[in-house]
Each structure stands twice: as C-alpha cells, then as structure tokens.
Amino acid sequence: ERRWRQAQRILRKFARGCATPAAKLWLVANDLASEMEAGLSSSDDGDTKLRMRVSYHAPLPTGEEKGTYYGINLRGTNFVIVGARLDGKNEPVSELRKQEIAIPSAITANANSTRELFDFMALELAKFMSAYGEPDSDEAQAREQRKLGFTISSPIDQLAPASSPTAIKCNNLALDHTVGKELADEINQALNKHGIELRVFAVVNDTIGNLAGGRYYSKEASVAAVTLGMGTDVAFIQSPKPIKESLKSAEPVINMQWGNFKSSHLPLTEYDTLLDAKSTNPGGRIFEKLISGMYLGEIVRRVLLKMAQEAALFGDCVPPKLATPYLLRSPDMAAMHQDTSEDYEVVEEKLKEIFGINNSTPMVRETVAEVCDIVAERGARLVGAGIVGIVKNLGRISNRKSVITIEGGLYEHYRIFRNYLHSSVWEMLGSELSDNVIIEHSHGGSGAGSIFLAASQTQNT
Numbered sequence: 001e002r003r004w005r006q007a008q009r010i011l012r013k014f015a016r017g018c019a020t021p022a023a024k025l026w027l028v029a030n031d032l033a034s035e036m037e038a039g040l041s042s043s044d045d046g047d048t049k050l051r052m053r054v055s056y057h058a059p060l061p062t063g064e065e066k067g068t069y070y071g072i073n074l075r076g077t078n079f080v081i082v083g084a085r086l087d088g089k090n091e092p093v094s095e096l097r098k099q100e101i102a103i104p105s106a107i108t109a110n111a112n113s114t115r116e117l118f119d120f121m122a123l124e125l126a127k128f129m130s131a132y133g134e135p136d137s138d139e140a141q142a143r144e145q146r147k148l149g150f151t152i153s154s155p156i157d158q159l160a161p162a163s164s165p166t167a168i169k170c171n172n173l174a175l176d177h178t179v180g181k182e183l184a185d186e187i188n189q190a191l192n193k194h195g196i197e198l199r200v201f202a203v204v205n206d207t208i209g210n211l212a213g214g215r216y217y218s219k220e221a222s223v224a225a226v227t228l229g230m231g232t233d234v235a236f237i238q239s240p241k242p243i244k245e246s247l248k249s250a251e252p253v254i255n256m257q258w259g260n261f262k263s264s265h266l267p268l269t270e271y272d273t274l275l276d277a278k279s280t281n282p283g284g285r286i287f288e289k290l291i292s293g294m295y296l297g298e299i300v301r302r303v304l305l306k307m308a309q310e311a312a313l314f315g316d317c318v319p320p321k322l323a324t325p326y327l328l329r330s331p332d333m334a335a336m337h338q339d340t341s342e343d344y345e346v347v348e349e350k351l352k353e354i355f356g357i358n359n360s361t362p363m364v365r366e367t368v369a370e371v372c373d374i375v376a377e378r379g380a381r382l383v384g385a386g387i388v389g390i391v392k393n394l395g396r397i398s399n400r401k402s403v404i405t406i407e408g409g410l411y412e413h414y415r416i417f418r419n420y421l422h423s424s425v426w427e428m429l430g431s432e433l434s435d436n437v438i439i440e441h442s443h444g445g446s447g448a449g450s451i452f453l454a455a456s457q458t459q460n461t
C-alpha cells in the first residue's frame, strides 16, 4: 500500500542519516581527540568547548586502602549515603550498604537553604553510621584522619574563585553557596555541630568518584570514567604531556563536559536539528543530545510522529499524545527495542500505555522497534567513538591496558545499547588493540565512588 511504502521510505532515509560506519566513527574520534588537545593547551582557562577543568588534585586510591568508609552522593532531589569496607590488595568492597534519602521539599524549594540541607544530611548520616556499625579494629583508625567522601551528580566547578557568583545547580536543587571549598566548609560545620567525627575534604563530581573506584581496582590501567545516564560526562587522568601551566599537578584529574562536543562528522538528521531547536539550550550539548538517556526516546518519538503525519502509520488520525515532547522515556524505548516476542507484544503494550495507540499491527510494531534500534545504535556507537577518541588523546591505543569505568542507568540497564557500544570499539580498533581497551561497569554502582574518594584521603592528611 502507498502509505506503507511512504513509512518505509521515511524509515530508510532516517537509517541512512544515522549511519555510523567505522570510517565515520574514526572521524568523530579524531575530532574529539584534537578538541581535547586544544582544551588542554588553551590559555583561556577552561572556557573551551568541552569545558575541561582540572577538578581534583588529591591522590586517587592505590588499591591498598583498608577500613570502613562512608560517602554521600548528592543528587537533585535526594542523596545516597554509602558505607563499605575495603580490605586492600584490590579486594572487592564488602558490606556495601546504601540508603537513598529524599530531601524534604521544604528544603529543595528554598534556594538559600544549604545550611538546613547539610544539617539534615548530618542527622541522617549519624543514624546510618550507628545502624551500620563498625568492627572494633576500625575504632583504631585515627579519628581525626577520617574523611567523608562527597560527590555531586552534576558538574561542579572547583576552579572558580570562592567569590564567584556561579551557582551550582544540582537539577532542581539550587545550592546557594558556590564553590566546592566553601561547600565543604559548610558541610564540615554541620558534621561538627552534630558530633560526627568525619570531615569532608572536597566536593567533587560523581564521575570523578567513579574514576577513583576504577583506580582502586586497577591503579595502573584505569584512566577514565564515563557517566551515561540521563546526562553524560567524563573524567580522565591527564597523561604526562606538556599542558598549560595552570593544569600542572601530579596526576590531575580532568572533568570534561563532552556533552558539549560538536563535530561536522556527527550524523545529525532533521529530527535532531528540530529536537535541538526546541530544547531549552539550542545549539548546546549536541553530543549529549545524540547519546544520553534524556534524549533517545524523544528522537524516536519525533520519527514516529513524522511517520504518523506523513504515512498514517497509526491510522488516519495522528494519535494526539504522540505530539507530546519527551513522553517516551529511554527505559520504555529499551523495553520496546528489546521485545523478543513474536508479535511484538511489549511494543503493543507500550504504544497503548504511553501514546494511547490501540490498533497497532505487528508490522507497524516492528517498524517502531526498528526506529528504536536505529537511534540506540547510533548513540551507542558514538559513545564508543568518543571513548576511542579519549584513549587516543591519552596516547594509549597500544598494547598497554586501559580501563574505562562507566556508570549510569543507560549503560547498566539497556543491554542492546551496551552491546552496540562494545562492538563499535572492537570494530574501530580491531580485535588485538581492542583487547587492551577494557570498558567496565562501575564497581558498587551509583554513588559508590564517594567511598573510594574517602579511602584515598586517608593516605595523606
């Protein structure tokens, strides 16, 4: 039928626009590698496209750390308290416990309430610690040496001067006091006030925590961490190369907002251009709009809407809900994509539930699953290209082992996405070199990085 052919034409055109053959991925990887180079040598402090900042100067774990450690990961509307034991010798953490605590809305609603927030956290931490309990041997850990790891799940700028008016926006929680140092002081006051014998030494981005975790398990090889959830972000250890003066320190950890990456080689389609134009930050975070959990479902929705409008994919009327931006979330997209039932029953169910589409045929559902596949494949392969670009910039495409730790719901829960990512790296590097690029899920999962930051700080007080 004519309409069906039209739908297939739209599908094929979209697939062509999203194609990422290995040669194209290399162009993307090379562009990222050279932008990183430009960012590191730029005298214009951190204001490059990728917003690269030295974000952490303190030592990272060696893998020998032993004892009971605590950490806090602050997110938009909640925080996670983590406790764990490390036994050194790169032994896996044991007795890992996490508790997620919602921040009362009275605190999140008030932009000037960091003091109340930290008081609340301190009280919750005290409860957590007494429930967690510590073996007697740990009592011997010198009290004043004990550190609390503290991470925030959104970019934080430690280089800005303390007086800078830069507000740290942690999703909808606006922290009024700006920079990490100041924040740490305030948290320490709250800990002190409540008699908790732990001190925060630095407030850093969660991605840096994940890198610290990678380090505990493999000190030599662990070079980068990637966050891949709703948003995306990278931390890596700069290899000893001449870099700009202000970035010189023993082993500087650099936070890179690779979501801002742009390249003429990125396979952008008309749907991406429209998504960007209608977004809250047009022109910004182009790479993120192709790869992160926030946007994948929205790209799919836009393609389905076009097929509904121009090829009546779902019947004569365009289902009204299909026109609602961001209605399709990536977990639902993943469920449709990974539907293995013969008649795409999961797709049928999701179309009903999300868009009120009740009359889909198996052929139509198959088309929906194909759109999901195209979007996920492109996103995952671009992440792979980005990782290869980082490894290249670090001069590690070689027979040396490099470990990249990934954390985030998209990587953890979207199996086909993860598989596409891994196979793109293999395709780009060939089987021998790709054996040395090890992409792993973070140890201990979300928020656990704070534990490793706390542990590394016992080395040098």
Ligand code: ADP
Binding pocket: 153, 228, 229, 230, 231, 292, 293, 294, 330, 331, 332, 334, 335, 407, 408, 409, 410, 413, 414, 446
């Ligand atoms: P954050 O929201 O801080 O990024 P996470 O790292 O837990 O937190 O990532 C959650 C994101 O991961 C979700 O917003 C979603 O985009 C994605 N995600 C979670 N579960 C799935 C899933 N099953 N399939 C695909 N994407 C998922």
